[in-house]
Amino acid sequence: MPQRVLIVGASVGGATAAITLRGMGIETVLLEKELHKPKPCGGAVPPAAFREFDIPTSLIDRKVTICRLVSPSGQEASVPVAGTNPTEHDYVAMVRREVFDGFLRERAQQRGAELIHGQLNGLEVGASGVRATYRSMSDGREQTIHADVVIGADGAYSPTARLLGLPPLPRAIAIQERIALPPEAMREWQDTATIFLGRELSPDLYSWAFPKHDHLAIGIGTGPAHSKQAKQLLENLKQRLAPKLAGGRLLLREAYALPMQPQKYLAFDRAMLVGDAAGLVTHTSGEGIYWAMKSGQLAAQVLSQYLDAPTAANLRNYDRLWWQQYGTMYTFLRGLQKWGYGNERQMEVFTEMCRNPDVQRLTFDSYMHKTMAPAPWAVQMKMTWDILRSQVRNYVRPRTPLREQ
Known part of the structure; x- marks a missing residue:
């Protein structure tokens, strides 16, 4: 044989x-x-996959060029998908x-x-x-x-x-719904992926809204300690987004597991x-x-x-x-998850960190090329100083979560 x-x-x-x-x-x-x-x-795929594995870009539903992060208090970081040397291939591919x-x-x-x-x-x-x-x-x-x-x-x-x-x-649990929106409602999401942080949406990971071919995929992920709350967390996200989902039609609800x-x-x-x-x-x-x-x-x-x-x-x-x-x-990413998602004050710090242009550039250099992007000593010192100031600010004067406002 x-x-x-x-x-x-x-x-x-x-x-x-x-x-x-x-x-x-x-x-x-x-x-x-x-x-x-x-x-x-x-369904998020880096451009590197299409180049390395010779996959036609016609399989891409949407090319996300803006990643928006929303903290528990509602502060936002709008992050352009661009590395140190921007090119036409700087995007996050969304696929079914x-x-x-x-x-x-x-x-x-x-x-x-x-x-x-x-x-x-x-x-x-x-x-x-x-x-x-x-x-x-x-x-x-x-x-x-x-x-x-x-x-x-x-x-x-x-x-x-x-x-x-x-x-x-150990496994994280994710639940996602695919919702078809009217064309005018879909325009807001067409090139933007949004990540939501907060205990009522995910105590230890995040929730999301990702644009696809003809619908919006919204979902939550949470670790083993909170898996029994997954359905309620998804309902909380839907309530948060209710005005933006008006007129939408549920296509599919699906659940899956991620190894931790x-x-x-x-x-x-x-x-x-x-x-x-x-x-x-x-x-x-x-x-x-x-x-x-x-x-x-x-x-x-x-x-x-x-x-x-x-x-x-x-x-x-x-x-x-x-x-x-x-x-x-x-x-590095395992440590970043524990640090950034540990509690709601850290989620605020994490969101503020993502507003830093050097953090944005290094993040997408690493994401798009799948290597740890090096940072000059001066850049590392500046990022560290900004993070320390954010730590102090959010622990001395914590922001009020949206659910308590």
Whole structure:
């Protein structure tokens, strides 16, 4: 039997892994449970993804050029999406996952990957290979597939990780509604993504309003400690935005989970994890699409070198390369989330910080190019001084939250 890779999950991470493997002539099978229901997601993608993965920009619903941050007291920071050297490619791309994922999945099939509509039920990893059992979604029958290696790209609740014996990761919960607005109401949002901070909207993350093709996506995210409040938090957001949603029509309500920390290891004997299954979602923003694609690509590239000896020791070159390249960014964003979203006074400080032109420039340099943008010593000192002044101001004379005004 030729060398074969089974990828569980055919969303962005799994599809990108399959495209990469097929580009190297490796036999690849994609196993996906849900081919028709759209994957719930905020849907923000950096321009880098379209360049690096050769994706047509026709898949973009909206190009966001302004990010607006609203604090618990209602103060706003309007942040232009522009780096140090502005270009026509400075934007946040908004996509619908049913369109974006479908394109990548179809590309994988065009490159020769086999797509199976089924649900993973069992997984055995042995010295000679991997044996997976799945339930066919077409006839309900249990089937078996044999492979040399398995890649888990099956989301925050990853059956692959569970069947490998890994503990579940702590997860944030997000609920989002898609609301079709009249054209005149939609104009306000057409190039602007808005982030809302505050305990009544999200005690530890944020809520949002993102423009899409023909609708506005509004949603909330919150960590494990507040997940039972998620529906009420969404209702609070809808009440806050009620005047701007007048005349709107609900298209869809959807919920999803985001892992709050990475797995200790990303690779094992004859097995690898990518994207949400590996816990590779960045803190502060909750961004996951680009990282799923990038991890799928890197895992496939490493695997291609070790298909003859897919041991944990060899495949963990994927772990090492990933954290060498992106570890600093993940650590920084994890700390920024704890600092900026810790309480409502910190949320006010965070909002004021985002008004700083140097912070804005460095933020989008890092976001659009996926590297930690360096800041000169003088710039670092000025930003630190501004933040310290904001800390003192907001703790000595705290602002009044909107709900108490």
